[in-house]
Amino acid sequence: MNGDEEMPGGPDALADGLLEEELRQAAAVLDPVPADLLQSALDAFALHDLDARLAELTFDSLVDALPVRGAADPPRMLTFRAGEVTVDVEVTGDGLIGQLMPPQSARIELLGGPGHARPLTADPLGRFTGGPPPTGPFALRLRTGAEVIVTEWLRA
Amino acid sequence: MSAGTLHRTAYDDVPYTRGGVVDRTEVGALVRSAVDGDAAAWKALVEGLSPLVWSVVRAHRLSEADGHEVFQTVWFRFAQHLGRIREPDKAGAWLASTARHECLKVLKGLSRLTLTDDPRVLDRASEERTPEETLIDSEEAADRAERVRRLWQELDALGERCRQLLRVLMASPPPSYGEISAALGIAVGSIGPLRQRCLRRLRARMDARGAL
Numbered sequence: 043m044n045g046d047e048e049m050p051g052g053p054d055a056l057a058d059g060l061l062e063e064e065l066r067q068a069a070a071v072l073d074p075v076p077a078d079l080l081q082s083a084l085d086a087f088a089l090h091d092l093d094a095r096l097a098e099l100t101f102d103s104l105v106d107a108l109p110v111r112g113a114a115d116p117p118r119m120l121t122f123r124a125g126e127v128t129v130d131v132e133v134t135g136d137g138l139i140g141q142l143m144p145p146q147s148a149r150i151e152l153l154g155g156p157g158h159a160r161p162l163t164a165d166p167l168g169r170f171t172g173g174p175p176p177t178g179p180f181a182l183r184l185r186t187g188a189e190v191i192v193t194e195w196l197r198a
Numbered sequence: 199m200s201a202g203t204l205h206r207t208a209y210d211d212v213p214y215t216r217g218g219v220v221d222r223t224e225v226g227a228l229v230r231s232a233v234d235g236d237a238a239a240w241k242a243l244v245e246g247l248s249p250l251v252w253s254v255v256r257a258h259r260l261s262e263a264d265g266h267e268v269f270q271t272v273w274f275r276f277a278q279h280l281g282r283i284r285e286p287d288k289a290g291a292w293l294a295s296t297a298r299h300e301c302l303k304v305l306k307g308l309s310r311l312t313l314t315d316d317p318r319v320l321d322r323a324s325e326e327r328t329p330e331e332t333l334i335d336s337e338e339a340a341d342r343a344e345r346v347r348r349l350w351q352e353l354d355a356l357g358e359r360c361r362q363l364l365r366v367l368m369a370s371p372p373p374s375y376g377e378i379s380a381a382l383g384i385a386v387g388s389i390g391p392l393r394q395r396c397l398r399r400l401r402a403r404m405d406a407r408g409a410l
Contacts, residue, residue, distance in 0.1 A: 054398070055394075057401065058393070058394060058397045058398070058401075061397050061400065061401055062367060062368065062372075062393075062397060064346075064349065065349065065353070065364060065367070065368040066368045066369075066370050066372070067346075068346045068349050068350060068368070069249075069253070069365070069368040069369070069370070070249075070370055071346060072346065072347075072350055073252075073256060074249075074252075075248045075249055075251075075252040075269075076266070079248070079252070079266060079269050079270065080244065080245075080248055082270050082273070083244045083248055083269070083270070083273040084240070084241060084244050086244075086270075086273045086274050086276070086277040087232070087237055087240040087277055088277075089274055089277040089278055090232070090233075090235075090240075090277045090278065090280050090281075091278070092281065096278060096279070096282065102303075104303055104306055104307055105303060105306070155270070155274070178267045178270065178271075179267060179270045179271040179274050181274070181278075192278065194275060194278065195271050195274035195275040195278055196271065197267050197268060197271045197300060197303070197304070
């Protein structure tokens with residue numbers, strides 16, 4: 043217990059290894075991955091979409107913004123980018139508001155998981171709205187004239 | 199696995215041959231197969247790496263609901279990024295790192311709100327009863343179950359750094375030091391000494407309780 047590192051294989055190292063293994067068994071019994079979560083991870087394979095272009099998260103107010111003085115619960119601002127296309131999204135208590143840039147018409151859906159999609163209302167200039175706000179992981183799927191873009195999955 | 203392979207310099211390169219669904223040396227090949235649409239490869243990845251992702255969530259003491267959402271977000275994003283992951287062999291570290299960042303985001307979001315939940319309540323083991331847990335409650339296993347529960351309690355009392363490290367370390371199959379580093383944001387070189395210190399502290403506490 044003097045803090046020196048001993049040679050591997052010594053009696054203490056052996057006891058460490060046994061205790062670690064005992065902990066591993068304890069975790070498997072007392073705190074396993076919940077079955078429904080395991081299933082949702084299996085189902086997530088359906089989200090592997092070769093045809094869609096990925097719009098990566100480039101700004102998240104939760105991480106990148108300075109706290110606003112006096113704003114108790116500021117809306118979450120997100121920006122996604124796929125090449126020259128950007129998608130700005132604001133998540134409020136009422137739902138989503140967003141803008142596709144450069145302005146263009148698109149069919150836009152809010153995804154909530156494998157098999158969960160609901161359409162948002164979009165105008166010809168790429169502005170879109172929809173409520174209520176997402177409650178778990180979500181992504182947006184945008185079908186422009188030329189391509190399909192999906193935003194990175196994110197927790198609302 | 200001999201105790202020697204647990205030593206930090208050896209740990210990362212050692213293929214896991216014990217117990218796990220996924221042999222870590224196969225992870226890269228499984229990722230590549232999944233990219234090509236092989237659902238069985240995806241299943242093997244999920245079964246082999248879910249406990250690691252879950253351990254990162256639990257190490258960060260998220261509420262049940264937040265933890266579930268982070269876990270799902272990580273796997274949804276992994277499916278989405280599958281063909282774009284630069285080092286498929288290190289998919290475990292990718293998952294661990296993504297899980298850590300999502301956990302930190304949750305904690306950052308929470309810190310802006312009033313904390314109303316008791317953190318100790320948040321940290322309890324899953325409510326769900328597993329067949330194993332039911333088994334362990336049977337009379338013949340009562341002693342063992344008692345020791346496991348004490349171990350769990352003492353773990354909670356070890357202090358935050360040790361509790362976090364050990365919770366990730368005990369994922370099954372055993373995570374590599376690269377994965378632990380990604381999961382907790384600590385240097386690979388500090389994991390071995392920290393592991394040793396935390397395990398010995400835990401053992402001393404168990405000895406003091408006369409639980410051995």
